[in-house]
Amino acid sequence: MSSLAIEASELTKDYGNGRGCRGVTIQVKEGEAFGFLGPNGAGKSTFVKMLVGLIRPTGGSAALFGERVGTIEAKRLIGYLPELYRYQEWLTGEEVVRLHARLCGVKPPEAQRIIPRLLEEVGIGARGRDRVKHYSKGMQQRLGLACALVNDPKIVFLDEPSSALDPLGRSDVRQILQRLKAQGKTLFLNSHLLEDVEILCDRVALLNNGHVLHTGTVSDVLQEKTRWHFRVGGFTPLLLQWLREASALPVSQADLPVPDGSDTVWLAAELDNEEQAGWLNTLMIEQGITLYEVSKARTRLEEWFVSAVSGLSHRGERP
Ligand SMILES: Nc1ncnc2c1ncn2[C@@H]1O[C@H](COP(=O)(O)OP(=O)(O)OP(=O)(O)O)[C@@H](O)[C@H]1O
Numbered sequence: 001m002s003s004l005a006i007e008a009s010e011l012t013k014d015y016g017n018g019r020g021c022r023g024v025t026i027q028v029k030e031g032e033a034f035g036f037l038g039p040n041g042a043g044k045s046t047f048v049k050m051l052v053g054l055i056r057p058t059g060g061s062a063a064l065f066g067e068r069v070g071t072i073e074a075k076r077l078i079g080y081l082p083e084l085y086r087y088q089e090w091l092t093g094e095e096v097v098r099l100h101a102r103l104c105g106v107k108p109p110e111a112q113r114i115i116p117r118l119l120e121e122v123g124i125g126a127r128g129r130d131r132v133k134h135y136s137k138g139m140q141q142r143l144g145l146a147c148a149l150v151n152d153p154k155i156v157f158l159d160e161p162s163s164a165l166d167p168l169g170r171s172d173v174r175q176i177l178q179r180l181k182a183q184g185k186t187l188f189l190n191s192h193l194l195e196d197v198e199i200l201c202d203r204v205a206l207l208n209n210g211h212v213l214h215t216g217t218v219s220d221v222l223q224e225k226t227r228w229h230f231r232v233g234g235f236t237p238l239l240l241q242w243l244r245e246a247s248a249l250p251v252s253q254a255d256l257p258v259p260d261g262s263d264t265v266w267l268a269a270e271l272d273n274e275e276q277a278g279w280l281n282t283l284m285i286e287q288g289i290t291l292y293e294v295s296k297a298r299t300r301l302e303e304w305f306v307s308a309v310s311g312l313s314h315r316g317e318r319p
Helices: 044-051 093-103 108-121 137-149 167-182 194-200 218-223 237-247 274-286 301-310
Strands: 004-014 020-029 033-037 059-064 078-081 155-159 186-190 203-208 211-217 226-233 252-254 265-271 290-298
Touching: 004 044, 004 186, 020 044, 020 059, 020 186, 020 203, 020 211, 033 044, 033 194, 044 059, 044 155, 044 186, 078 137, 093 108, 093 137, 108 137, 137 155, 137 167, 167 186, 167 194, 186 194, 194 218, 194 301, 203 218, 203 301, 211 218, 218 301, 226 274, 237 274, 265 274, 274 290
Parallel strands: 033 186, 033 203, 078 155, 155 186
Antiparallel strands: 004 020, 004 059, 203 211, 226 265, 226 290, 252 265
16 A cells, blocks of 8 residues: 555646646645645635545546545545535434444444544534534534544545634644544645644645645745844835835835834834845834834744735636
């Protein structure tokens, strides 16, 4: 069996309307947690649906642990929590998981043994005998996670796993995913909750308009640029314009609090290195701008995402 959990080569889905997923090539190693990011309509769910065998690619190829996607051998390795989940509301939570266990070929005695533990793990142990129609959306999402794990999958695809959860629920799910990762499971996470991605994932890919724009480790992505803040006095909008042109750096005014009674303002810039910060300081002093405070912060994944997609002409999907 291949040690690559996912090997997608030029994987394409053309829905016939110019939308979908185009030529996506990525590799995910066994045991990795991989974050798949992109604006709404970028093609993330389409890509996952091809990998789990729910829709057929119109081009390219993909395999999970060496098994061609869509085959029963590949499907056996998968756990999947879809973005839009709906469970039989006349069944109890326990019955829904049992049904999924049967569909996955888990033997009844084994199902009997693992289902209470699974329901406990996802946080609905006490309500397992209630009907799904009495579950909140968050509980249904937790139930979906139990269904995704019932066959002890090697790779778990999670499409927005925390979308219905409150902050406490999100933190529970994050812990469950961290445990799965520690057990050596491969995780493929589609999420707009970039804080979770940052905590959980080893690598990310950024998709826009069906294409991969960027792939890298989370630490590389976060180290690409550092956000610097400068609190300055004697500042005018004209000086900001001048500073931008003279430095050729992306300086902007930042909406950060200043001390009471101070007529200072904050400037911000994403910089590649300290030399650029020094260069900005020199230019400011030359223009009579007084520098009161300088700070630098690591870029968060959220800022990286916003700056990577905000300049694109087609964001997410074509109109
Ligand atoms: N069955 C379909 N038929 C035609 N077009 C579709 C179909 N499913 C999705 N699309 C289009 O394909 C593009 C990608 O959709 P997809 O759901 O994969 O995006 P996404 O990145 O998962 O979005 P979101 O973050 O909003 O969930 C969108 O433009 C969408 O409108």
